[in-house]
Amino acid sequence: MSETSTTDYALLGAPTEYLTPLERPGLAEAQAWCRDLATAHYENFHVATFFLPRKVRPHFESIYAYCRVADDLGDEASSAVIATRLLDTWGAMLEECYDAPERSMHPVFVALRETIAVCDPPRQLFLDLLHGFRMDRYKREYESWEELLEYSRYSANPVGRLALWVCGYREESLAELSDKVCTGLRLANFWQDVVDDAERGRRYIPSESMLRFGVEEGQIEGRVFTPEFRAMMQDLVARTRAMLLEGGALRLHVDRELKVVLDLALKGGEAILNGIMRQDFDVLRGSPMVSKARTAGLLVEALAGKLRVGMAT
Template sequence: MSLSEHALLGAPHEYLTPMERPTLEEAQAWCRKLATSHYENFHVATWFLPRKVRPHFESIYAYCRVADDLGDEVEDPAIATRLLDAWGSMLDECYDTPQRSMHPVFVALHETVRECGVPRELFADLLHAFRMDQVKTEYETWHELLEYSRYSANPVGRLVLWVCGYQEESLALLSDKVCTALQLANFWQDVTEDADRGRRYIPAEAMAHFGVEDGQIEGRVFTPEFAAMIESLVVGTRAMLRDGGVISSHVDKELAVTLDLFRKGGDAILDGITAENFDVLRGRPVVSKVKKLSLLAGALIAKMRAGLTT
């Protein structure tokens, strides 16, 4: 049996490699189903993109979704690392000997690679972040957190740009700011959920600066010092979103609608944290359905005003 037939033994059953190679149409349908069933917001956001690039985004999402689950849904870090290494080998197979790829993700992803010329490093960087999660559960400095985001978040934005035909490094750097900010916003939103998984993304240096201790997160002890720390993190993250958001003025109107939607989604998360007076310890601040509908309606209006169609 080939590597791709055995590589994911021990993975969640829905991700096991089939014994027969799927057709491209079957592989793309598999990725589409995964994207629409696991993350509705992704499906909605991609609706604003040109129809011709949607299959590429679905294959990219499927690659990320499976890799993320291999890292997060398998309790034993050693087994998770083995599965992630196998996924990386299958990525190499997709680039080097694509005719051997058996998993639907890589059958579909090869078409994206072939049509768009996507660099392997962008996919490999994402996998590096998932491997990091197996060995590093706390962050000491802001620099460490930004370095993690370089692998966990920034490649996604660069993939979006690349598939849409934008390869300029100047645009990629703006995208990096937006993607890092979105990653950080999720960290500030998910403080308690991450703590339950034994992870802390708030840098220790920020906690020390504001006089916050680890025990406060574990014990859900909210103090004025903790509020001041989260407020500072939110303010810095919002500035990063704003600085990177100018990218929308440098791309076509159709892509700009989608980029604006993601950026505004990040702002909405930060607004939700602010509305809770920065108390992220009593529960996960959420973006209301009304706010989500408002964002989608705004994006739809922008699309119509630009004369864009699906």
């Protein structure tokens, strides 16, 4: 990676590794930076991109890098005010990438410019993600299921829409199915991370669900599992599973290589929900981690699908 400037006031307060380099990197260097970031922060993402056609992998990696840096700028800043300023700056750098790409210096935007030139993804999807990251700093709890869906509209769904766009799918009907998959995956992660989120001062279980099933506000913090809490989690898991199932119809409309990746994501979400069910919906005793054996099995299944695609072409 290029040497970075410690006097980069545009991103002052950001992690050092995210500062803009003194010299503009070349495209290959910028794409390598994004690839390294994807590998270092989320190995499963890098594994998933292996199952995609080689020509689109750099685009997925540049999109991931944009999201990863933005997420860290919002989440790791020392205050909500600083987080907002950093995210606003990141948004301005995105606008520059679209409108005056020759001025882009950060490796993320040098790489992302190539994705924009080749695939022409809608700018608003990237801006929507920034709105979702801002919400993470200012909104700590959710009143209704609809509020959760609205949050996912910004924080999760743009990623799926960008993935479809990069792969050449522009139909709104397919994007809406992707929204269901992305929202379902986000909700599944919320349900398994109830305790961790509570320790960070966040509650994604809707207030309306707690009221409906008679769950008290302090039960999460106190880890008080009751039949009422079990019934609430059963309902939330069932609704999330139905959403993933409905969104899974997307598999019928994409090519076989993208279908392999989609299957991997859907089975990962199902594994989380099944893990919650296996521990009798008691997420208060800790996250129901997907076993290494199950994770390996999902990857083997995906690899087998990749090989079948190769043999058929």
